[in-house]
Structure formats: C-alpha cells, structure tokens
Amino acid sequence: MAIDDAILREVLRQVIDPELGRNIIDLGMVRDLTFDPQEERVRFTLALTTAACPLRHRLVEEARAALLRLPGIRDVEVTLGVMSEEERRAVLGSGVSQPPKLAGLNRIRQVIAVVSGKGGVGKSSLTALLAVALRRQGQKVGVLDADITGPSIPKLFGLPAGGLRGNDLGILPAITRTGIRVVSANLMLPEEDAAVAWRGPLITGLIQQFWGQVLWGQLDTLLVDLPPGTSDPLLTVVRQMPLRGAVLVTSPQQLAALVVRKAVNLLKNLSVPVLGVVENLAYYPCPQTGEPHEIFGPSHAAEVAAAAGCEVIVRLPIRPDLTLLGDAGRIEEVDLPELAPLLAQVLAPAPQPAA
Numbered sequence: 307m308a309i310d311d312a313i314l315r316e317v318l319r320q321v322i323d324p325e326l327g328r329n330i331i332d333l334g335m336v337r338d339l340t341f342d343p344q345e346e347r348v349r350f351t352l353a354l355t356t357a358a359c360p361l362r363h364r365l366v367e368e369a370r371a372a373l374l375r376l377p378g379i380r381d382v383e384v385t386l387g388v389m390s391e392e393e394r395r396a397v398l399g400s401g402v403s404q405p406p407k408l409a410g411l412n413r414i415r416q417v418i419a420v421v422s423g424k425g426g427v428g429k430s431s432l433t434a435l436l437a438v439a440l441r442r443q444g445q446k447v448g449v450l451d452a453d454i455t456g457p458s459i460p461k462l463f464g465l466p467a468g469g470l471r472g473n474d475l476g477i478l479p480a481i482t483r484t485g486i487r488v489v490s491a492n493l494m495l496p497e498e499d500a501a502v503a504w505r506g507p508l509i510t511g512l513i514q515q516f517w518g519q520v521l522w523g524q525l526d527t528l529l530v531d532l533p534p535g536t537s538d539p540l541l542t543v544v545r546q547m548p549l550r551g552a553v554l555v556t557s558p559q560q561l562a563a564l565v566v567r568k569a570v571n572l573l574k575n576l577s578v579p580v581l582g583v584v585e586n587l588a589y590y591p592c593p594q595t596g597e598p599h600e601i602f603g604p605s606h607a608a609e610v611a612a613a614a615g616c617e618v619i620v621r622l623p624i625r626p627d628l629t630l631l632g633d634a635g636r637i638e639e640v641d642l643p644e645l646a647p648l649l650a651q652v653l654a655p656a657p658q659p660a661a
C-alpha cells in the first residue's frame with residue numbers, strides 16, 4: 307500500500323482530543339504533514355490550543371502509535387506548535403462543545419473568569435456584585451458558578467436549591483430578581499446544604515456541561531466563578547470558552563497574596579490576560595471619621611498586580627452590610643461605587659488579538 311497524505315490523515319483521525327471531543331485532523335491541529343519514503347518517516351507539527359496543554363504528551367503518543375501501526379512507517383517525528391489566537395478562538399470559542407441545536411441559540415459576547423488562589427477572600431461575592439453592576443448598566447449577564455466545592459452564588463441571590471429546569475434543548479438557568487441568569491451545582495441539589503464530594507474529573511465534566519448544555523441565550527457577559535486552588539477547572543474554561551480574561555481577587559492576608567501568585571503563574575502559562583486585581587477586605591472605614599483601618603494587615607495587592615502585569619483596579623473595604631445582604635439572598639440591593647473601574651474595564655470593547 308502506497309502511503310500518501312490521505313492515508314496519513316485518515317489514520318490521524320483516530321486521535322481524539324478528549325476535552326474537545328473531536329479528532330486532531332478536524333480540529334486543524336496537524337500541520338506540515340510529510341512522508342519520506344526512503345527513511346520511512348512521517349513528520350508533522352501538532353498545533354496545540356495552548357502551549358501548556360496537559361494533553362500534549364498523550365496526543366503525541368497516540369498519534370505516533372497510530373502511525374507506527376501502518377506497514378511502511380518506521381519513524382514519526384512530531385514538533386509541538388501553538389495555534390494563533392484567531393485559530394484558537396475558531397476552535398474553542400465557536401462553541402465546539404455545544405451541541406448544534408444550542409450553537410445557534412447561545413450567543414455569548416464575552417466570558418470573564420473570576421479567580422483567586424485561596425478560598426474565602428470574597429471571590430463569589432465579587433462575582434455576584436460585578437454581575438449586579440453589569441446588569442444595572444443594562445447588560446444581559448450570566449453567572450456560571452464553577453466553584454462546585456463551595457457554590458455560594460445561588461445563596462447570594464436568594465435562589466432556592468433544586469431551581470434548575472430543563473427542556474429538550476438543554477438546561478435552563480435560574481433567573482434572579484433583576485434578570486441575571488445563574489447556573490450552579492447547588493441549584494441541582496435537593497437541599498442547599500446537601501453534602502457533595504466532587505472529584506476532579508467530575509468538576510471538569512460539570513463545567514463542560516454548564517457550558518455545553520445550558521441554554522444561556524444571548525449574553526453580553528458570562529462571569530465564571532472558579533474554585534480556588536486547582537488548575538483543572540481553569541484549564542477547562544480556557545479550552546472550552548471564548549475567555550476574554552480573568553479578574554484576580556485577593557485579600558490583604560499574606561497567605562492570600564502568596565497563593566494568588568500561583569494563580570498568576572497559571573494564568574500566564576495559559577496566556578489568559580489579567581484584566582485587573584481586586585483587593586477585597588482591604589480596610590475598614592471608621593464609621594465616625596472615615597479613616598481607613600487595615601484590619602487584616604498591610605496590602606500586598608501591588609505585588610500581586612506587578613506579578614500579573616496589571617493594575618490594582620479596585621480596593622474594596624470591609625462592609626458589614628454586604629455580609630448581611632448576601633446572607634439574606636439580597637446581594638442585588640448592594641451598590642458599590644468602588645467597583646466603577648472594574649466595571650469600565652469589563653464594559654470596554656475587548657482588544658483585537660494581535661494578527
């Protein structure tokens with residue numbers, strides 16, 4: 307059997323990217339495919355969606371093994387490459403993972419992730435408050451609560467457990483009083499405090515489901531509240547969604563700054579732009595004099611921002627009314643003028659990717 311380009315491509319179609327659910331030929335990942343009959347050697351470049359793709363070794367090994375099974379091939383040389391931003395968006399951002407029936411109905415203009423290194427710094431509150439502020443500006447807003455291990459978004463909005471419905475097109479998000487669309491694992495549980503032990507792959511699977519099977523409709527902004535600590539959920543978001551960038555939330559505690567720096571490195575490795583650093587619980591304004599007291603210690607936000615190559619965009623004070631309204635499911639009543647610079651950043655048109 308003479309080995310030609312068509313045969314090589316057919317064989318490489320057996321190699322499936324498990325996250326995207328499509329083969330590497332159809333995904334346009336195979337470039338410069340050549341066969342040298344003298345040396346019986348195949349060479350090609352595998353263009354990854356992101357340089358840090360954790361599946362790269364697996365994809366290379368599967369491609370190599372598939373080709374070596376063909377009689378007449380003795381060697382396979384794979385060079386790793388990275389797709390251009392435009393190609394990456396075409397592959398990941400076009401809703402590849404969305405079933406065709408949803409692809410035409412869901413139009414999501416931008417996705418922004420809210421990330422912290424450490425839990426408890428107020429990431430979910432910030433996500434909810436940003437959603438509320440965007441909604442007040444007339445935006446159509448969705449919140450994908452990917453913090454599956456501690457999903458507090460529904461509680462902040464007063465949405466009851468078991469509040470998700472579906473139809474034959476997909477899962478319908480819960481709608482808050484002001485019209486924000488919310489999807490969260492907590493909305494799928496029979497009771498708000500039901501204990502769930504989520505293993506890593508299940509978390510990734512659920513995020514994929516929230517992206518691929520939810521009937522979001524038309525959204526200006528989808529905010530993704532990411533769980534602290536692990537890289538897999540962020541990686542899933544980066545690979546599946548048209549992510550514009552991330553907002554980094556930290557607090558003055560040294561440990562929070564230390565851990566958030568790990569998140570900075572991860573975002574850098576995945577080429578996710580950081581839109582800004584938000585320091586929450588930054589100070590407590592004295593009710594009598596307004597003088598700021600740094601209750602949790604001096605700020606480390608500038609160091610975090612320098613590492614991320616961006617600005618400290620917002621410093622949020624400790625506001626006891628925020629806890630009270632959040633606990634009562636009335637976060638939509640909070641007005642935080644301090645969020646204005648972050649709001650402006652999110653509302654600004656996304657910069658065009660470099661050609």
Ligand SMILES: Nc1ncnc2c1ncn2[C@@H]1O[C@H](COP(=O)(O)OP(=O)(O)OP(=O)(O)O)[C@@H](O)[C@H]1O
Pocket residue numbers: 422424425426427428429430431432453456457458534586587622623624625626628629630632633
């Ligand atoms: N600026 C603030 N002033 C007062 N209380 C706040 C502030 N920010 C957050 N809180 C309160 O701190 C608690 C933790 O906040 P939140 O759940 O948003 O944190 P988180 O980082 O998302 O935590 P986790 O990662 O554990 O979900 C909540 O009770 C919230 O109301």
